Amino acid sequence: MDVVEIDGAAVIVIEIPRAASITGTSAGQYSRRGLGGDGRPACLPLLAHEMLSSRIERGEVDYASIVEPDAKVDDLDPSEFERLRRLVSPTGGGSVLASLSDVEIGKALGVIDGSEESPIIRRGALLLFGRDERLRQFIPTHETAFQVLSGTAVRQNVFSNAPLFRAAEDLYTQLMRYDEEDELDIGLTRVSVPRIPAVAARELIANALVHRDYTMQGPVSLQLTEEELTIANPGGLPRGVTLDNLLSTSQPRSRILSEAFFRAGIVERTGRGINRVFESTLRAGRAAPDFSRTDAHHVVVTVPTGRADLAVVRFLVAHTERRGRPFSLEELLVLHALQDDPRLTVGELADLVQRSQIATRTVLTRMVEEGLIEMRGNGRGRRYTMSAATYREISSPAGYVRVRSFDTAQQEQMVLTYVRSHGSITRAQAADLCALPSDAAKHLLRSLRDRGFLRLVGERRAAHYVLAVE
Template sequence: MDVARVRELIARGETLTTEFKRGSNFNDTALVETVACMANGEGGVLLIGVEDDGRITGATPRHGDRTDPRRVDALIASRTVPLLQTLTRVMTIDDCEVIAVEVPKSSRIVGTSGGVYLRRTLKIDGTPQCVPFPAYEMLAREIDRGAVDFAALPARGATMEDLDPKEFDRFRTMASASGADSVIAGLSDVEICRALGVVKPADDGVDRPTLGAVLLFGNQDAVVQHLPNHEVAFQLFSGLAMEVNHFTKAPLLKVAQDLFDRVATWNRDEELQLGMLRISIPNLPIVVVREAIANALVHRDYTAMGPVRVVINDDSFEVTSPGAFPPGVRLDNLLTVSQPRSPLLADAFRRAGLVERSGRGISLMFASLLRLGRDAPDYSQSTDHMVRAVVPLGHADLPLARVISQNESTTGRPMSLFDLQVLHELRAQTKLSANEIAEQLHRTLGETRAGLSRMIEAGLVELRGSGRGRLYHLSAGVYKALDNPPAYVRVRGTDSIQQERMITQYVESFGSISRAQAAELCMITPDQASRVLRRMAADGALVLIGARKGARYVAPSDAGPNES
């Protein structure tokens, strides 16, 4: 932190990560409370000696005739719980002394030694403030940051009698049938809870169930009493008419099984003819139903109000759950990062065979849909308060599904998720550069280029152009398998002679052509179109009239005397 950086922060004004405080009458208690408040947000910088409007008025010395930065940091460390390590600097700006305290974002909720807990938020007018931090919000924050597993919290007053033996039998049946954990299926009820980490010994030595045990195995009354926010809704629409509107507060394993059965009853198949074989293409592959529902039940924020919703309508299958993505998970890394909000619940679902053990369930969802010629799940409507997975319904791209099936049959192995994504993107957008593919698939450029090179060797895609104009498109073999060879001819583009013929014909028909029109006509980039047009002008086949955005090429016979 230097003077230039402080000036920059002051010029931007107060934000959630920048706080100004008047230099006089800002005592140690207020200093510690402000720093703890900022640490409970995104961290930031506290500037003492700066007015709310950004005027630099200077800070009163805090230690006699000077301010000792080390003593400021020591004060904060001694009066925060857990201990917070800050970095304080004192600098002179416009002949005034400013104290800059750099505050880290804390992984744990920070309070003062006096028991004050604050959090950072915005007022209605958009300016920041520190407000009291309620206990229920602190718990939700700890869970979101991965510091606390909700399922490990004690269910106050609950005993093993509040757990339903039928739910333990359900768990054993699931674990045995799936083969996910045959050992745990042979344990007693208490031993299962111990293996899953959802019981804790009380002072009297008796095992007491946690909230996770009640969620997984509790009877109806226990679930309602200890987990008031837990609820699941299944809604089925036909047009605007609601055919099913079912709500339940049953334990998780029972809910999951019920939802799977309800979706299976609705699910329909299309048929793909592959030689003498008929292949069923379901609206929703089983893995998609399983992973979408299980993820919502496991990863939802159980401190937030609202049900998990499973909604089927004419256009989509949607699963919505309260709470943001788990810590570290974002839209751009969904396929590569697996970070459960509750590791205990995730482990229980894995042992029951309800989710993918490798933690790549969402990748399996994407791959299973793309393999069947269907669109991938869409998570873009997710917010800081909910996660929404939307799977578009409708007819599958059966020709593309046939191509994928034939390729996998020939190679004897499933096509990779990257290959499936690229095939779908090029099928939809015709031509893309490596940069465009990398951006759309949220992958590095090096990773993308390596994958595309492998697809070229496999005969799935082809590369045209050079330099920045290099574009990828589906190969001739793929278009042939799609029963659409003419599309390949159009996509592949034309050689220079054919391009010149097409441009000449266009000019004869319409009088002139611009660079953008030539690029669209020949299905090449604007830079490639410019080179073709300039070459034709140099050969005397065309004449350039106008400049910049108004530049157009005409036939020599249509050019004026000063333009030919």
């Protein structure tokens, strides 16, 4: 215990080591800090479901592993086990799981324990195989909602308490009814451009069902409009996952449910679901999925479903055939970013692709060598823009000219402002100011001199430029 002085008042400071689990008082009281009814910080009761949610969030407990003592095997639907057998049959190793009895399948997935005669049912078994009415009884927080809007009119509004495998199939089927495709003829190849990429739909639905917080009220909801698909689920991002590392970090809230969906073949690859969502959306000529509405209580992702940029799709397909390999996710993110902001630094692009600057620089160097982008400037001022050929194929050819013109005009104004402030400027100072090679800085200064803005004074090492009209 220490005493410190703050604004003339003595304040007692007590340091308490971080506990490995939730800790209460000797009288059995549990509290948490939060905002009271008057909006001021206060000690509030820590409720039972909040304790469970906190333990799940820290990885101490998997919700699917919690035993439901009143549940029986009869509460599980045999048709849902048959559904799993059908799902796993095309997947690698699925024939082994499909050959097991219902209870043996549950034990293999870690959601049933005990013997065939006296099985112990865990909540994961109810979530995956439970009868609808039993799910509502034992896990009332589980619900899904599918809504289609046309302007302000609701065209479809469906709520369900189906177990997870059926819920995933039903939501996917309902969503894909609204899928439409554009077609592109590229040489002798006809390319279909979906409104809703199947990979993105499947992965996002599975993520929402598997990673939601089942201690919180609220449905997993899908809302489709003419311009976007929004998928939301209760519970924030799992611990360790943030919007800044979403593409590089995978931390399932329930490993049991995540593994079950993987073994069922609903998700194709553990830990790469979000990356596949981004890849499929960008390849379809649309903007990247948006997670910006995510907060501590909900994960919300919006995927554009409006008209695709077919010029981008044509460019990606043509270059994939030419280079003999598909664009990586990092390359797709760089190209789409440079469409929106044509002059980005390696640091800005590294933040965007969520990779280190060294790894990002490797990607950018490869893209420069392939003629996809250009590098301008040196050192910290180095920036990247799309090449003239790339502009010509996926954007307006005039866009490249505008970018280059704006660069030159900005550099000229920077030089003139510097001279007005400091009286003169040398070639080395101009190169450092504008992040240009020495020869480019020399050309810039001579252009300003030839047009009457600057005057050269001195020779060789003593040469410098001043304003032509003082």
